[in-house]
Amino acid sequence: MTAPSKPWYVYLIRAANGALYCGITDDVERRFAAHRTGRGARFFRSSPALAVAYVESCADRREALRREYAIKRLSKASKEALAASQLPA
Template sequence: MTRPSQSSANDTESVPVVSKPWFVYLVRAANGALYCGISDDPVKRFAKHQSGKGARFFLSSPAVALVYTEACRDKSEALRQERLIKKLRKSAKECLVASWDLAT
């Protein structure tokens, strides 16, 4: 009787692990404020913000535009980048928005 072959540790090393890309994004509210968040689908997430769901931030002033996205390697990197962006002054965030406008 023969046993089915079992995978060796070397078999898994040859298969690259591809993680789903995540994004950090900025959304402009009607009052001009910028909201920073992360998502694996920023366009879909923006639609949620526009519908009034997804973040209490938009209860007082609705989401009007997705103004910046930045692709990240994985969720962990997106979270780190989000923390860095949230620490920036509004003028620095506006520079990110301006640079993204030029690139698109």
């Protein structure tokens, strides 16, 4: 019997210039910290990471990669709508 896989997450991070960066990880807090310190993605070299704007849980890495691909194909307005969907009420 195979042990259940750990969850993976698709996330959007807001950069200082207003852009949204999409990625996947198995630990959102650790990954955000890496982006904040410049060890994450080159994307944040020109505009620092400010906040996690959206997180979506996926069953496994494969599902997370598929969802990341779908989100990256969305328009800026659609990505903003995703981010707005998780704002506190």
